[in-house]
Amino acid sequence: MATLARLRTAVPRRVSLAPLARTIQTAADTTQLHQDASHSEPFTVKLHEDSFRGYRTDTPSLDVEVTKENLLKWYKQMSVIRRMEQAADALYKQKLIRGFCHLAIGQEAISVGIDSATTFDDNIISSYRTHPFVVLRGGTVKSLIGELLGRVCGVSKGKGGSMHVFTEAFQGGHGIVGAQVPLGAGLAFAQKYAGKKNATFAMYGDGASNQGQVFESFNMARLWNLPCIFVCENNKYGMGTSAERSSSNTEYYTRGDLIPGIQVNGMDIIAVHQASKFAKEWVNSDKGPLLVEFVTYRYGGHSMSDPGTTYRTREEIQRVRSTQDPIRGLQRYITEWGLATEDDLKTMDKAAKTEVDAAVEEAKASPFPSENELWTDIYSAGTEPASMRGRDREEVHLY
Amino acid sequence: MLSPRQPTLRLLRTVPRLRHTSRRWASTEPPPAGGHSNVIGTSSLLKSTRDVALRTQGLKWVDLVDSDPSRDMVGRETRKMNMYQAVRDALSIALTKDDTAVIFGEDVAFGGVFRCTMGLAEEFGRERVFNTPLTEQGIAGFGIGYAAMGHTAIAEIQFADYIFPAFDQIVNEAAKYRFRSSGNFNAGKLTIRCPSMAVGHGGHYHSQSPEGYFMGAAGLKIVIPRSPIQAKGLLLSSIRESNPVIFMEPKILYRSAVEQVPIDDYEIPLGKAEVLRRGSDLTVVSWGTPIYSCESALDLLAKPPPSISQHVPESLRSAKVELIDLRTIMPWDVETVVESVQRTGRLVVVHEAGRIGGVGAEIGAEIQKKCFLKLNAPVKLVTGWDTPVPMQYEKFYMPDNIRIMDAIVETLTY
Numbered sequence: 001m002a003t004l005a006r007l008r009t010a011v012p013r014r015v016s017l018a019p020l021a022r023t024i025q026t027a028a029d030t031t032q033l034h035q036d037a038s039h040s041e042p043f044t045v046k047l048h049e050d051s052f053r054g055y056r057t058d059t060p061s062l063d064v065e066v067t068k069e070n071l072l073k074w075y076k077q078m079s080v081i082r083r084m085e086q087a088a089d090a091l092y093k094q095k096l097i098r099g100f101c102h103l104a105i106g107q108e109a110i111s112v113g114i115d116s117a118t119t120f121d122d123n124i125i126s127s128y129r130t131h132p133f134v135v136l137r138g139g140t141v142k143s144l145i146g147e148l149l150g151r152v153c154g155v156s157k158g159k160g161g162s163m164h165v166f167t168e169a170f171q172g173g174h175g176i177v178g179a180q181v182p183l184g185a186g187l188a189f190a191q192k193y194a195g196k197k198n199a200t201f202a203m204y205g206d207g208a209s210n211q212g213q214v215f216e217s218f219n220m221a222r223l224w225n226l227p228c229i230f231v232c233e234n235n236k237y238g239m240g241t242s243a244e245r246s247s248s249n250t251e252y253y254t255r256g257d258l259i260p261g262i263q264v265n266g267m268d269i270i271a272v273h274q275a276s277k278f279a280k281e282w283v284n285s286d287k288g289p290l291l292v293e294f295v296t297y298r299y300g301g302h303s304m305s306d307p308g309t310t311y312r313t314r315e316e317i318q319r320v321r322s323t324q325d326p327i328r329g330l331q332r333y334i335t336e337w338g339l340a341t342e343d344d345l346k347t348m349d350k351a352a353k354t355e356v357d358a359a360v361e362e363a364k365a366s367p368f369p370s371e372n373e374l375w376t377d378i379y380s381a382g383t384e385p386a387s388m389r390g391r392d393r394e395e396v397h398l399y
Numbered sequence: 400m401l402s403p404r405q406p407t408l409r410l411l412r413t414v415p416r417l418r419h420t421s422r423r424w425a426s427t428e429p430p431p432a433g434g435h436s437n438v439i440g441t442s443s444l445l446k447s448t449r450d451v452a453l454r455t456q457g458l459k460w461v462d463l464v465d466s467d468p469s470r471d472m473v474g475r476e477t478r479k480m481n482m483y484q485a486v487r488d489a490l491s492i493a494l495t496k497d498d499t500a501v502i503f504g505e506d507v508a509f510g511g512v513f514r515c516t517m518g519l520a521e522e523f524g525r526e527r528v529f530n531t532p533l534t535e536q537g538i539a540g541f542g543i544g545y546a547a548m549g550h551t552a553i554a555e556i557q558f559a560d561y562i563f564p565a566f567d568q569i570v571n572e573a574a575k576y577r578f579r580s581s582g583n584f585n586a587g588k589l590t591i592r593c594p595s596m597a598v599g600h601g602g603h604y605h606s607q608s609p610e611g612y613f614m615g616a617a618g619l620k621i622v623i624p625r626s627p628i629q630a631k632g633l634l635l636s637s638i639r640e641s642n643p644v645i646f647m648e649p650k651i652l653y654r655s656a657v658e659q660v661p662i663d664d665y666e667i668p669l670g671k672a673e674v675l676r677r678g679s680d681l682t683v684v685s686w687g688t689p690i691y692s693c694e695s696a697l698d699l700l701a702k703p704p705p706s707i708s709q710h711v712p713e714s715l716r717s718a719k720v721e722l723i724d725l726r727t728i729m730p731w732d733v734e735t736v737v738e739s740v741q742r743t744g745r746l747v748v749v750h751e752a753g754r755i756g757g758v759g760a761e762i763g764a765e766i767q768k769k770c771f772l773k774l775n776a777p778v779k780l781v782t783g784w785d786t787p788v789p790m791q792y793e794k795f796y797m798p799d800n801i802r803i804m805d806a807i808v809e810t811l812t813y
């Protein structure tokens with residue numbers, strides 16, 4: 001695989017950049033082996049020196065301890081997630097999925113990397129590009145696809161669809177841009193109040209970062225020293241508007257005023273893992289909130305109705321896909337470090353495909369929700385108004 | 400995503416109340432694939448020839464060619480446009496004639512989600528048609544500030560569902576600016592456009608009809624057009640109106656409603672309802688998309704297909720039903736509706752939003768007050784259900800022609 005890393009060794013990078021303008025690099029495969037990779041013991045690898053940048057804080061260590069088991073697990077997760085997103089794409093085109101549907105293809109390292117550094121007692125709350133978290137945080141491919149199809153087996157019983165997915169360890173799935181961020185501050189406060197050593201990852205996009213409520217949340221989190229990690233998933237675009245056109249300051253990790261921040265190569269799963277671990281340790285040592293910006297890229301259009309090529313060039317997309325793909329980057333680590341062969345990984349890819357295909361068929365076989373579901377979950381059970389207007393003779397549903 | 404079941408008819412009050420059983424549906428046909436809303440494209444309410452278009456009721460040319468209105472039509476041209484093209488046409492005229500006019504919103508420089516601003520940035524410059532950050536509260540507040548300087552602000556909120564982050568700015572700043580400053584300042588030159596209403600599968604956050612939430616905000620006007628000709632004329636009036644206006648565009652009509660639209664600058668007055676069909680037995684009031692379902696309901700009433708004819712008493716089939724498009728939701732045309740109900744004695748109000756706290760409730764209250772002694776039946780509301788707009792049952796959420804016809808029959812036989 002042609003990689004930027006290889007090319008880079010020939011180019012003296014530092015010379016070519018102005019001294020203070022070092023930018024984050026977003027290749028997916030620039031981490032170097034430090035010692036021989038062990039098949040049974042943890043071993044250390046070294047991230048590229050431009051994997052992080054800091055604002056009011058030091059950056060995480062470039063030396064990362066990993067295990068073969070974890071690397072293979074992450075590969076499997078990313079592979080399943082991408083298959084699943086591709087399946088959603090196909091189902092949408094067959095008109096089996098209606099409504100709105102946003103895919104995270106290209107951004108898989110972020111969900112997998114955050115999940116790898118957290119437990120189910122940590123909170124993750126995000127926007128509508130969140131299918132991956134369902135399978136990572138207690139749901140299944142079937143329950144995700146089922147939700148997209150609007151079927152009973154879906155994580156929200158088919159009542160929500162793509163933008164409304166939740167699991168017991170994932171606080172959702174929010175379609176109003178920016179609205180989940182203050183919720184994240186509240187989740188974090190609850191953890192702090194209960195004296196728990198857990199973190200909340202409150203995630204939003206580069207576009208969302210300009211919503212007023214994001215800044216309001218920053219202020220509360222700093223003021224009350226909340227264990228809240230504000231995660232900006234900077235995929236360079238908010239619908240058709242590029243980060244440069246939407247944001248006066250595109251260094252999203254510096255936008256928290258008194259809240260320190262780090263910027264992270266969001267295409268290298270190992271960097272994402274390291275940053276997420278760093279962030280969790282940060283809030284757990286009572287340092288208060290932290291901003292984390294993952295620099296990444298969305299391969300497809302914003303949603304299914306956007307081809308994604310009117311406001312950016314095909315070359316730009318192609319360049320990222322071919323040189324910065326997080327899955328291919330990890331694949332390279334695994335094979336070059338002798339942890340598994342390409343054939344082993346191909347077998348895993350096939351298994352992922354089989355798993356997703358089977359889940360799609362199972363989800364398709366699941367029924368649509370019954371009409372009664374129209375009235376459930378509006379008020380808590382037993383507290384409903386005596387009647388509610390809905391579909392029946394008198395236009396009244398009696399509870 | 401249609402359920403195999405079909406909306407019911409509950410015409411004969413003697414029929415015992417039935418539970419939801421599939422037997423109940425056995426005698427009726429399955430619903431058509433597109434649901435029960437009739438095909439907007441073939442509506443007779445849409446004006447498809449130049450002559451009819453130029454005779455649009457209340458249409459007022461802005462640049463008079465001839466002081467005699469009957470001769471002023473000569474030489475006026477029309478062009479076939481769908482609703483997003485008509486909106487674009489209005490915006491283009493506003494930008495051409497008013498140097499202070501600017502358009503801003505999320506992705507509007509690229510044409511916006513529904514293409515209403517397509518090419519305007521290229522034509523008028525990026526300093527006049529520009530993308531904002533994702534910041535609805537900011538968009539509204541920024542627009543109020545710009546308008547307060549006497550400039551024309553045309554803001555777009557990408558979907559009506561996303562107007563809520565701007566709710567405070569609209570209700571507390573835009574609506575009250577004049578009152579609070581006792582006339583020193585106002586946001587009258589602000590118009591906020593937003594795509595509204597359902598498309599059939601938009602779900603919780605792409606299909607709402609939030610007009611009712613704004614109705615009590617004294618100082619605002621709320622306008623909802625039903626067609627391309629209406630959209631252009633009402634939008635130009637809204638932009639030039641001296642009060643802040645929320646202009647909600649039923650998004651399903653952007654492409655499906657096509658008319659011959661006069662290409663010149665014209666306005667259609669705000670605060671005036673339009674009587675689309677004359678009648679003496681019952682009045683139906685609606686706005687936006689459901690207007691077409693109402694039209695279809697009247698057709699069903701007159702000529703019920705065999706599958707439902709048993710539910711439509713022969714005696715009602717020749718009923719003369721008056722159909723009114725309210726157009727301006729605030730301030731609504733009380734006079735026209737009252738005059739109509741005084742004659743018909745019966746009123747059915749149809750809207751997509753849920754009933755509780757909806758616009759229909761306000762209309763009903765006013766009409767029972769003003770027409771109490773003339774009413775022969777309670778004011779009937781046909782609305783969305785009082786649930787969130789569901790993704791799975793969106794087609795059943797929207798008041799369709801069957802439900803409307805059913806309400807008409809019930810009200811006529813009260």
Ligand SMILES: Cc1ncc(C[n+]2csc(CCOP(=O)(O)OP(=O)(O)O)c2C)c(N)n1
Nearest residue numbers: 129175176177205206207208237238239561
């Ligand atoms: C309040 C609100 N305004 C507008 C929208 C429409 N909308 C949905 S996603 C989006 C772009 C968001 O971009 P970004 O935050 O960068 O996230 P990304 O889609 O890139 O993951 C917009 C404008 C919305 N859902 N909510």
Ligand SMILES: [Mg+2]
Nearest residue numbers: 205206237238
């Ligand atoms: Mg983005």
